[in-house]
Amino acid sequence: MSAVQGLIPQPSGLDREDDVLTAEGLTKTFGTRTVVDGLSLRVGAGEILGFLGPNGAGKSTAIAMLTGILPPDRGAVTIDGLPLGGRTARTAKSRIGVVPQEIALYPSLTARQNLRFFAGVQGLRGAARAERVDWALEVTGLTDRAADTVSSYSGGMQRRLNIAAGLLHRPKLVFLDEPTVGVDAQSRGLIFETVLRLRRELGMSVVYTSHYMPEVEQLCDRIVIIDRGRLLAEGTRDELVAPLGDGLLRWELPAGAPEAVRRELAAHGRVESEDTPGGTALVITAHDLARALRAVTDLAVRHRLPLTGLRLDRPDLESLFLHLTGRAIRDGS
Structure with missing residues (x-):
């Protein structure tokens, strides 16, 4: 769960x-x-x-x-x-x-x-x-x-x-x-x-x-x-959708990204990890989506991390559904 x-x-x-x-x-x-x-x-x-x-x-x-x-x-x-x-x-x-x-x-x-x-x-x-x-x-x-x-x-x-x-x-x-x-x-x-x-x-x-x-x-x-x-x-x-806060922010990080990134993002909401083929994705349930996004861009600059795998989701049933099941509603996998 x-x-x-x-x-x-x-x-x-x-x-x-x-x-x-x-x-x-x-x-x-x-x-x-x-x-x-x-x-x-x-x-x-x-x-x-x-x-x-x-x-x-x-x-x-x-x-x-x-x-x-x-x-x-x-x-x-x-x-x-x-x-x-x-x-x-x-x-x-x-x-x-x-x-x-x-x-x-x-x-x-x-x-x-x-x-x-x-x-x-x-x-x-x-x-x-x-x-x-x-x-x-x-x-x-x-x-x-x-x-x-x-x-x-x-x-x-x-x-x-x-x-x-x-x-x-x-x-x-x-x-x-x-x-x-x-x-x-x-x-x-x-x-x-x-x-x-x-x-x-x-x-x-x-x-x-x-x-x-x-x-x-x-x-x-x-x-x-x-x-x-x-x-x-x-x-x-x-x-x-209430538990999603202001929204979800998903950031795909390469393998070997500093653990400090996760610790600093925890100040902006609950942070969960998902394995990806190239490393790890951090999913932040943000209290304030705009502030969380600013924190991500600051961390990306300081640690020289890419922002190409960044996605924002406002709280709605689609984002909740994807977060709960790991699948879009039409996915069969």
Whole structure:
């Protein structure tokens, strides 16, 4: 655990009465590899939870267990007070909506025909089905294009219809997996508004996964970050980035750089070391980024050290994520 990770808010119990989802100790092993290792989290009523992890972090496996697609080897999931297993599994699953990243629509059918089909799969019939289809089209802003075939839709419109299909049974909890991948700014804004309406008008909770960090920062009430199957951090955006101080300063030093450099930089914040192919990188969690930068340039002059490997990061989810996991969110290594 890094020094920054040790200061970040961690889960504080899973016994809130208004939680729509609780997961305790979820573990999944494939062969000798543990993909998810003792994961615990919660989602409150009406909460939008950002769920982040780099590729290969166990995020997809975790979501499969949270939605009842994959049974855990150990641990338990509860949806709206009902165990997601055994005799209550069917009822618990009926309170979940899942919108996959892949477009799960029939391109040769119209939007209305697609939604009528999926509403029927959910057991809706007659007037109830017609009402839900009209509502889903309205809430996603597609009423005026309901009679057009999906093949004529833009990518953003298909994304919105994909969401509509997952809302027809009005679940209490919706999982949205990368809902804005490949869409333009206007469509992203409409998807944002749809998510906020679900919470505002129906009190729905949302688990939202995205590789686009500004999107998560803007939309989500609380964020969890997992890597290698374990929860690394949980909290609001401000709580998560607070331990980064004014920002991060990373300075790559050649082998044999004086130890005095690290000691002097410690006056400006917490200093951690990372091995690099050419030597060592010092990562300073700076109290005052400008003063820390001036100290680095002064040390570089006095000790004749290069500044070519210098990088500044203001505190945001991207820099926090990289610092916690050592990987950018799309890295697979």
